[in-house]
Amino acid sequence: MEKYILKNGIEAIIKRNKNTPRIALAMYMGINKDETKSGIYYIISQLMYQGTKTKTAEEIAVYLDENAIDLCIEKKADYLRIKLQCLNEDIEKALEILEDIIQNSTFEAYKKEAEKIKGEFLSDLDSAKIIAQDDYYRHIFQNHSYGTGRQEIINEINLITKEDIINSYNEVKDNSKKNICIIGDIDETKIKQLLDKHLSDLKNAKTKDERKKIIPIENKTISTVEKEDANQAQIFQGWLFPSIYSEEYASIILLNTILGSSGLSSRLFLELREKQGLAYTVRSVYEPCMQGGHFFVYIGTEPKNIKTSIIGFDKEINKIMTEIISNEELENAKNNAIGKRQFYQETNMSEAVLKGYYEFLGLGYTFEEELIEKIKKITAEEIMQTAKKYFDKPAVISVLAPKKYLTESALIC
Amino acid sequence: MKNIKKNIIEYPYLEKPVEVYERENGHKIVFAYKKGGLINISSWVKTGSINENDINNGISHFLEHLMFKGTSKHKAGEFDRTLESRGAIVNAATWKDYTFYYVTIPKGSSDKNFNDTLNLHADMMLDPVIPDNEIGAPFDLNDPHITTKRERHVVIEEIRMRKDQPWTKVYNLLNKNLYKNHPYKRDVIGNEQIISQISRETVLEYYKTHYTPNNITTIIVGEIEPAQVLPLICEEFDFKERTNAPQTIYEIDKPENETKVVEDYSKINTGFLMFGYLGPKACDIKTSTILEMICLILGQGQSSRFYQELIEKPKNPIFNIISSDYYHFRDGGNIFIDANFKPEKKEEAIEQIKAQIKKLYTEGINEQELKKAKKKLKAGFAENSETVSDIGENIGFYMTVCNKLEYVEEYIKVIDEITLEDIKQTAKEFIDINHAVIAVLMPEEYKK
Numbered sequence: 072m073e074k075y076i077l078k079n080g081i082e083a084i085i086k087r088n089k090n091t092p093r094i095a096l097a098m099y100m101g102i103n104k105d106e107t108k109s110g111i112y113y114i115i116s117q118l119m120y121q122g123t124k125t126k127t128a129e130e131i132a133v134y135l136d137e138n139a140i141d142l143c144i145e146k147k148a149d150y151l152r153i154k155l156q157c158l159n160e161d162i163e164k165a166l167e168i169l170e171d172i173i174q175n176s177t178f179e180a181y182k183k184e185a186e187k188i189k190g191e192f193l194s195d196l197d198s199a200k201i202i203a204q205d206d207y208y209r210h211i212f213q214n215h216s217y218g219t220g221r222q223e224i225i226n227e228i229n230l231i232t233k234e235d236i237i238n239s240y241n242e243v244k245d246n247s248k249k250n251i252c253i254i255g256d257i258d259e260t261k262i263k264q265l266l267d268k269h270l271s272d273l274k275n276a277k278t279k280d281e282r283k284k285i286i287p288i289e290n291k292t293i294s295t296v297e298k299e300d301a302n303q304a305q306i307f308q309g310w311l312f313p314s315i316y317s318e319e320y321a322s323i324i325l326l327n328t329i330l331g332s333s334g335l336s337s338r339l340f341l342e343l344r345e346k347q348g349l350a351y352t353v354r355s356v357y358e359p360c361m362q363g364g365h366f367f368v369y370i371g372t373e374p375k376n377i378k379t380s381i382i383g384f385d386k387e388i389n390k391i392m393t394e395i396i397s398n399e400e401l402e403n404a405k406n407n408a409i410g411k412r413q414f415y416q417e418t419n420m421s422e423a424v425l426k427g428y429y430e431f432l433g434l435g436y437t438f439e440e441e442l443i444e445k446i447k448k449i450t451a452e453e454i455m456q457t458a459k460k461y462f463d464k465p466a467v468i469s470v471l472a473p474k475k476y477l478t479e480s481a482l483i484c
Numbered sequence: 485m486k487n488i489k490k491n492i493i494e495y496p497y498l499e500k501p502v503e504v505y506e507r508e509n510g511h512k513i514v515f516a517y518k519k520g521g522l523i524n525i526s527s528w529v530k531t532g533s534i535n536e537n538d539i540n541n542g543i544s545h546f547l548e549h550l551m552f553k554g555t556s557k558h559k560a561g562e563f564d565r566t567l568e569s570r571g572a573i574v575n576a577a578t579w580k581d582y583t584f585y586y587v588t589i590p591k592g593s594s595d596k597n598f599n600d601t602l603n604l605h606a607d608m609m610l611d612p613v614i615p616d617n618e619i620g621a622p623f624d625l626n627d628p629h630i631t632t633k634r635e636r637h638v639v640i641e642e643i644r645m646r647k648d649q650p651w652t653k654v655y656n657l658l659n660k661n662l663y664k665n666h667p668y669k670r671d672v673i674g675n676e677q678i679i680s681q682i683s684r685e686t687v688l689e690y691y692k693t694h695y696t697p698n699n700i701t702t703i704i705v706g707e708i709e710p711a712q713v714l715p716l717i718c719e720e721f722d723f724k725e726r727t728n729a730p731q732t733i734y735e736i737d738k739p740e741n742e743t744k745v746v747e748d749y750s751k752i753n754t755g756f757l758m759f760g761y762l763g764p765k766a767c768d769i770k771t772s773t774i775l776e777m778i779c780l781i782l783g784q785g786q787s788s789r790f791y792q793e794l795i796e797k798p799k800n801p802i803f804n805i806i807s808s809d810y811y812h813f814r815d816g817g818n819i820f821i822d823a824n825f826k827p828e829k830k831e832e833a834i835e836q837i838k839a840q841i842k843k844l845y846t847e848g849i850n851e852q853e854l855k856k857a858k859k860k861l862k863a864g865f866a867e868n869s870e871t872v873s874d875i876g877e878n879i880g881f882y883m884t885v886c887n888k889l890e891y892v893e894e895y896i897k898v899i900d901e902i903t904l905e906d907i908k909q910t911a912k913e914f915i916d917i918n919h920a921v922i923a924v925l926m927p928e929e930y931k932k
Contacts (some may be wrong), residue, residue: 090499090519092497092866092869128786131786132785132786132792133852136785136786136860137856139859139860158862186800186801187801190801191804194804302645303644303648334568335564335574336561336564344638348635348637350638351642352645372641402569404569407568407569407570407571411573412571413571417522418870
């Protein structure tokens with residue numbers, strides 16, 4: 072593995088994984104400015120498939136499919152991420168189309184795309200879980216771009232003009248940090264030449280985040296969404312947490328493992344599912360972004376169980392804040408978290424995404440090894456301190472259920 | 485080793501051939517070599533909703549949950565805790581033709597993780613005790629005073645969860661109308677009434693009937709030397725004198741003679757629909773592959789006919805989402821078209837899909853589409869060879885649903901040999917518009 076600097080200063084991590092049939096490339100392009108209208112960056116990500124100066128949308132689609140090139144452009148909280156994957160023999164064709172869409176997208180079809188996005192999001196909002204999740208994000212990241220949900224985008228997407236799109240895209244293309252990670256059975260010399268040939272006309276810049284900052288949650292917030300035909304209540308309870316840059320990042324990973332990030336042996340799973348039979352899905356999630364993160368617990372349960380579930384959450388959160396975890400549980404959590412991290416790098420694409428992400432954040436592509444060493448050193452006291460520090464702050468609770476179950480006595484425990 | 489048959493299979497995109505062993509009792513063991521730090525161990529059982537009836541529908545899936553509730557040697561939770569504390573992913577899944585249990589675990593620097601995983605996995609497969617206090621007593625769904633909630637309630641919550649998913653609702657509506665008699669007509673998860681009442685004895689009896697050596701394939705994927713671990717696997721999987729299950733044979737239903745439309749309503753904003761057709765048996769690899777190709781051309785990717793003709797090109801498209809897919813089942817697969825659309829345009833939506841289908845079997849496809857479909861299918865196979873769990877699942881599918889892994893050797897050759905005429909004829913035979921079952925889920929305000 073090596074770091075190669077393209078002629079324009081963009082850093083590329085290049086790694087050869089022998090005997091793998093497909094090459095994977097992940098490219099990160101930073102977002103430094105807030106959207107002037109909700110959905111601009113999302114519509115940009117979708118319009119990049121919709122035509123360049125020399126190719127129509129159909130021609131791009133045919134080119135990709137004929138060559139079995141997977142192209143995925145994602146709008147994330149802090150960046151646009153392009154994932155490109157192809158059979159080894161087609162890497163040059165894949166980089167040609169990547170160059171074309173980055174440099175020459177016309178964004179002509181924006182009105183049509185806006186209608187398509189509205190349709191897709193309306194369809195998403197027929198899911199009770201997505202409605203509740205959007206409501207939760209809206210409240211935990213109040214008035215911040217991290218909290219923009221599907222409904223806000225549906226409401227504003229028709230107000231977006233072509234000029235808005237081009238201005239925002241140029242800002243990303245010309246004034247933001249970019250980096251690349253490419254992994255596969257590749258000839259390193261040839262790949263360097265190809266990257267320079269196809270991507271060195273791009274401008275690189277340092278990330279200067281001009282977006283609004285996350286607003287602290289001052290008071291406990293309970294938001295309810297009525298859905299009369301819901302068979303299950305959807306409950307999200309979350310807190311603002313620090314970003315990946317935090318010194319506490321490793322202890323939060325362990326906190327999340329112990330509470331319920333994955334698997335069948337976490338505390339929430341054992342208590343709320345296995346012992347109380349309240350749910351099929353119950354878990355915890357920690358999402359770190361550049362400005363900050365959040366940590367939430369989730370359960371889908373019969374509506375009459377709302378109170379029992381919230382009490383169950385409170386009990387487990389309180390326990391991890393006040394009772395020191397045993398050495399055995401700590402060691403199990405460390406081995407669990409460290410072992411699971413191997414899955415994040417099992418395929419060329421998952422490895423490219425992870426290493427590219429660390430580079431984008433400025434942590435360096437070797438951050439994974441450093442993180443594992445940090446996890447190994449975390450103590451039970453540190454986990455309890457981290458839990459106290461963040462869970463003691465006001466929470467946001469978002470509950471979706473039929474109206475008759477959204478009573479004060481069920482929600483305020 | 486004595487009395488064990490060995491077969492070697494050339495598996496595309498893997499470094500070494502796959503080794504398949506069959507023991508005298510019928511238990512199959514498969515090894516696939518994949519370099520890397522992870523190992524996948526799974527056991528596939530030839531039972532699912534295919535072996536269920538109206539009385540016990542959902543029992544295969546319920547048993548899958550209960551298999552994690554301990555053995556004579558290990559209490560409930562020990563299996564999960566021991567393996568997850570070493571970074572493993574542990575889970576199981578139930579479908580129409582099979583139930584499978586898997587562990588994917590970091591190999592570690594010694595054989596300990598592999599040996600311990602194998603020991604625990606085999607123990608779980610062979611000696612589930614299903615304690616009363618874990619399954620919970622049968623109960624009345626209308627009784628509001630139930631306080632002790634056990635695994636029955638977890639499965640009932642899973643059923644509730646699925647009721648809130650529009651795609652699952654429209655799929656279930658379609659599925660039960662695609663068949664008249666075949667057990668495939670039932671929802672794999674069953675219903676609350678059955679799960680709340682089914683007894684521990686019934687579940688154990690079902691286990692004894694179907695979890696037999698001839699019904700089980702154990703698959704190991706990773707950096708493993710088969711000769712070293714085969715004796716260990718045979719030792720761990722000691723079925724003793726367990727009687728083999730009789731092989732069930734069901735006649736698949738005949739396709740509908742005319743288009744059948746079924747409709748349901750929900751509190752939603754958009755319309756959901758699915759077209760469904762009956763396909764060939766999974767072991768008819770050539771026809772199944774042609775149907776995969778047809779689905780790819782019709783509705784997978786942005787260059788597909790559905791996407792281009794029904795979303796991209798119309799000025800005001802009716803569809804928000806439209807795609808097609810082919811599902812392989814032992815007794816006969818399904819061709820599906822899934823669409824989400826503007827509800828006020830329901831009739832037009834159905835007619836537009838029908839027109840695209842008709843065009844396929846009257847005009848066929850062109851060389852460019854055929855070439856694209858071949859390349860994408862091969863790339864898809866390469867993609868499914870990237871992780872130990874995907875390789876394990878692919879092998880499990882062939883061993884369990886198609887009954888032999890040899891088909892995998894032919895797959896690339898079969899793709900290469902498919903012609904334009906094959907596509908046209910197969911479309912005519914299986915996707916004739918008069919044989920379609922169409923399920924539609926509409927917003928409640930459209931209820932007449």
